Amino acid sequence: MSPRRDPEARRQKIITAAVRVIAEVGVGNVTHRRIAALAGVPLGSTTYYFPTLDDLVAAALREATEYARAALEAWAEELTVSRDLPGTFVDLARRYLADREQALLEYEVCLAAARAPELRPAAQLWIDGLRGICARFAGPERGFALAALLDGYLLQAFVTDGPLDTDGLRAGVVALLSPRTAAGST
Template identity: 40%
Template structure:
């Protein structure tokens, strides 16, 4: 059996257990660079550094590629949300905390937010993606509901997603105070006018 030349890249066998995960991450990277329309088996294979046949072996259709990318993005988001929620003190000002969370998504994590919403919106035309997109919605409702109540949790999840999309597109973007005011209204309702003596 011939040995590889010194310094030559190690060939990965067909049973490479990490290859599927690398392809999934590469699909997200392609969405980030080129948008949904830029996702092809060839572009993802190039981004993953694998033969074209590997992408078609693991993911027969483009919807399969997009589905795994959306699952990967949703799992990453849910994990980050769990960490955020567990680090939040029980007596935290929840409206203020949610405003900070939105600001993080539209500033420091803007690129990831755009990718995730590209994939999320793709589910409108690709039924195969809807299960993965629903997982993110369900996680938001559960987390926000655990700090309020189930109905308010659903309201906050819808507001959160809508604000992220609007803020990502708006120029200028809404301020943190504006976002906090909306969350505060959703959580506490309108302020009761003071009675006049």
């Protein structure tokens, strides 16, 4: 008896591989062959499920966008019920980095968006979503700064391949969540 095929699982495997290939080489260098090799499926599978490369790229970008949206919603929910906002922001950043492969992939997609306009909606979702979440707790101007602070600490952890500077991040979050403004404080 031969094993049953799962067409939806294979289709998903191809989409996941496409997201990774886009992040690694940019949209302009994506090929059915590269995606099939990474997915570990026959080349014909990619064209069976996605007749054109544009169809496959579009599916991959939708996937990346939905993953980012779900992650940001989870962050918002956790922050909303938090009794220690600075601690929760730091914990969320630490957990984000714990899945290094996924986090790095998302940052690669964001960086690739600088070269490829078609990737910008997925990258913009993360930027706008993080700014929106931060603005809920720090106000619009400080929310923008808080989002930039989080992105900066995450990026530095990637570049140095070191641990997240939790003390420094916490101090920055505390300062940005403070109700006093820098101009008005003494």
